Amino acid sequence: MSLASSTIAELRRHLLKKDITPTDILLDLQKSITQDHGTVGAYLSLDIESALKEAVNTDVTLPLGGIPLAIKDNINVIGQPCTCGSRFLNNSYTAPYDATCIQQLRSAGAIPFGRANMDEFAMGSSTENSALGVTRNPWDHDRIPGGSSGGSAAAVGGNLAIAALGSDTGGSIRQPAAFCSCVGLKPTYGRVSRYGLVAFASSLDQIGPLTKTVEDSAILLNYLCGKDKRDSTSLDASVPDFTTVLGKDIKGLKIGLPKEYFIDGIHAGIREKVDQAVRQLENLGAHIEEISLPHTDIAIATYYVLAPAEASANLSRFDGVRYGHRAENTSDVLDHYLTTRAEGFGPEVKRRILLGTYVLSSGYYDAYYVKAQKARTLIRKDFTDAFDNVDIILSPTTPAPPFKLGELRDDPLAMYLEDLCTIPANLAGLPALSLPCGFVSINGKDLPVGLQLIGKPLDEATLLKTAFAYEQSTTWHQRKPAH
Amino acid sequence: MAHTVLNIQHTAKLARLKLTESEATKFHAQLSKILDYMSTLDAHDFSGIEPTAHAMPVYDVWRNDEPHQDFTNQQALANAPKQNAGQFLISRVVDE
Numbered sequence: 001m002s003l004a005s006s007t008i009a010e011l012r013r014h015l016l017k018k019d020i021t022p023t024d025i026l027l028d029l030q031k032s033i034t035q036d037h038g039t040v041g042a043y044l045s046l047d048i049e050s051a052l053k054e055a056v057n058t059d060v061t062l063p064l065g066g067i068p069l070a071i072k073d074n075i076n077v078i079g080q081p082c083t084c085g086s087r088f089l090n091n092s093y094t095a096p097y098d099a100t101c102i103q104q105l106r107s108a109g110a111i112p113f114g115r116a117n118m119d120e121f122a123m124g125s126s127t128e129n130s131a132l133g134v135t136r137n138p139w140d141h142d143r144i145p146g147g148s149s150g151g152s153a154a155a156v157g158g159n160l161a162i163a164a165l166g167s168d169t170g171g172s173i174r175q176p177a178a179f180c181s182c183v184g185l186k187p188t189y190g191r192v193s194r195y196g197l198v199a200f201a202s203s204l205d206q207i208g209p210l211t212k213t214v215e216d217s218a219i220l221l222n223y224l225c226g227k228d229k230r231d232s233t234s235l236d237a238s239v240p241d242f243t244t245v246l247g248k249d250i251k252g253l254k255i256g257l258p259k260e261y262f263i264d265g266i267h268a269g270i271r272e273k274v275d276q277a278v279r280q281l282e283n284l285g286a287h288i289e290e291i292s293l294p295h296t297d298i299a300i301a302t303y304y305v306l307a308p309a310e311a312s313a314n315l316s317r318f319d320g321v322r323y324g325h326r327a328e329n330t331s332d333v334l335d336h337y338l339t340t341r342a343e344g345f346g347p348e349v350k351r352r353i354l355l356g357t358y359v360l361s362s363g364y365y366d367a368y369y370v371k372a373q374k375a376r377t378l379i380r381k382d383f384t385d386a387f388d389n390v391d392i393i394l395s396p397t398t399p400a401p402p403f404k405l406g407e408l409r410d411d412p413l414a415m416y417l418e419d420l421c422t423i424p425a426n427l428a429g430l431p432a433l434s435l436p437c438g439f440v441s442i443n444g445k446d447l448p449v450g451l452q453l454i455g456k457p458l459d460e461a462t463l464l465k466t467a468f469a470y471e472q473s474t475t476w477h478q479r480k481p482a483h
Numbered sequence: 484m485a486h487t488v489l490n491i492q493h494t495a496k497l498a499r500l501k502l503t504e505s506e507a508t509k510f511h512a513q514l515s516k517i518l519d520y521m522s523t524l525d526a527h528d529f530s531g532i533e534p535t536a537h538a539m540p541v542y543d544v545w546r547n548d549e550p551h552q553d554f555t556n557q558q559a560l561a562n563a564p565k566q567n568a569g570q571f572l573i574s575r576v577v578d579e
């Protein structure tokens with residue numbers, strides 16, 4: 001049995017029966033990663049020695065006892081690097097503390113293992129903006145894995161991790177999950193503490209799991225959620241056991257298909273697979289109806305004002321004083337900042353800092369930033385109104401299959417437009433999940449297709465119940481990429 | 484909301500980013516195209532609409548003023564690119 005390709009639930013059963021040990025899992029993962037020879041290239045660094053030490057002392061009777069998790073390289077794990085895919089923090093920062101979610105996962109017995117590649121500071125949709133390495137799609141090595149949590153998704157989809165953590169600001173968990181055929185969940189804004197996540201856009205960022213199955217997603221979510229006094233935006237809401245809804249039927253569940261997400265530009269193969277999934281959900285007892293989210297057409301513009309604005313403020317902390325890169329031989333304090341930041345940040349980060357600074361600058365603040373905040377009000381209201389009549393909103397996760405490495409690198413706007421289906425859930429703070437719903441064949445390669453489900457605030461349970469019912473009626477999650 | 488003047492070097496200075504001439508040219512072209520796209524926002528009427536800063540209600544959070552153990556001086560300085568006498572070393576900000 002390949003341990004690296006197993007799920008959390010499977011490994012937990014074997015660990016409890018003492019068929020295997022946590023060390024066996026780590027060694028099998030290490031073997032798979034070595035055999036990859038950096039082709040998929042999901043990881044920026046691995047600390048196998050400290051993980052093996054932890055594995056020996058792990059209490060396997062704990063709920064996640066002995067389960068190694070790949071961690072996106074923007075979440076702090078004590079003693080590990082946290083580069084954010086940036087030259088700014090490469091070889092110049094060691095995390096002095098654990099993020100709250102890492103503390104909680106450790107308390108449940110999980111072992112953080114491996115730092116997953118990502119677009120620099122989570123800005124991107126392809127992981128090509130990483131300054132530190134190339135990650136390829138495990139299903140077609142000529143194509144991108146998605147982003148910004150591309151390393152996390154490629155590791156899980158490519159069987160180089162059991163499961164992983166990512167972060168999602170505009171789709172950065174769901175889009176790479178769709179492209180790598182795994183399950184990616186962005187929880188409700190505030191469900192998971194952001195303490196220890198390097199901030200990109202604070203009103204949009206959420207940490208969430210990337211897993212091989214819906215069951216694993218529910219298992220991990222159980223240990224990610226909760227109020228944290230160190231994150232004032234974390235919600236003081238009760239956390240149910242998300243695994244208890246798995247296997248319950250979805251008869252009578254009302255699913256809305258927003259007509260604005262099913263536009264002509266969607267790839268025909270993706271449209272076909274999503275339509276099949278809709279019919280399958282109908283067969284399982286769900287009621288399907290068309291709905292309208294009338295302000296979808298302004299979501300991308302709204303996001304690309306608000307997220308860079310917040311990023312330009314958040315990234316001002318990278319000043320070359322307390323941590324990270326510092327330019328040598330600068331003439332004065334202004335030159336110190338100008339040169340340090342010019343040397344440390346890559347092009348996409350500079351682009352977004354410039355964009356954010358511009359929309360917040362004197363004379364443009366009302367025309368861009370305040371207008372986008374008002375647009376956010378309307379986008380959020382669209383969802384509130386829609387959820388008066390439906391329980392779940394369904395769409396493709398992406399309008400197109402994963403593109404080729406380099407294909408959109410020099411056209412940032414074209415890249416931004418790919419985020420159409422995922423961005424609105426962030427703007428409205430809603431939980432959303434992507435799961436595999438088939439493959440499209442392009443040039444003889446099968447490329448994964450993702451189905452997105454968006455839920456009511458704090459109703460991750462209904463998302464997981466619906467996703468599980470669909471997943472168990474299909475075999476998409478059982479397919480593995482050829483090596 | 485046409486961006487009448489995108490002064491890229493002025494914006495870069497506000498953002499504390501030094502740009503080369505070729506970077507400035509490239510970013511100016513790319514950001515102009517992106518800002519043009521932002522005019523899609525003008526398709527809707529926002530009069531009377533309140534701005535949203537957070538999707539969830541966010542309030543000021545107060546904690547009791549109680550001492551607690553946090554980073555030691557050594558831990559806080561562990562990642563400092565330059566330090567002296569137990570403090571972060573910065574560039575001179577006052578004239579001699």
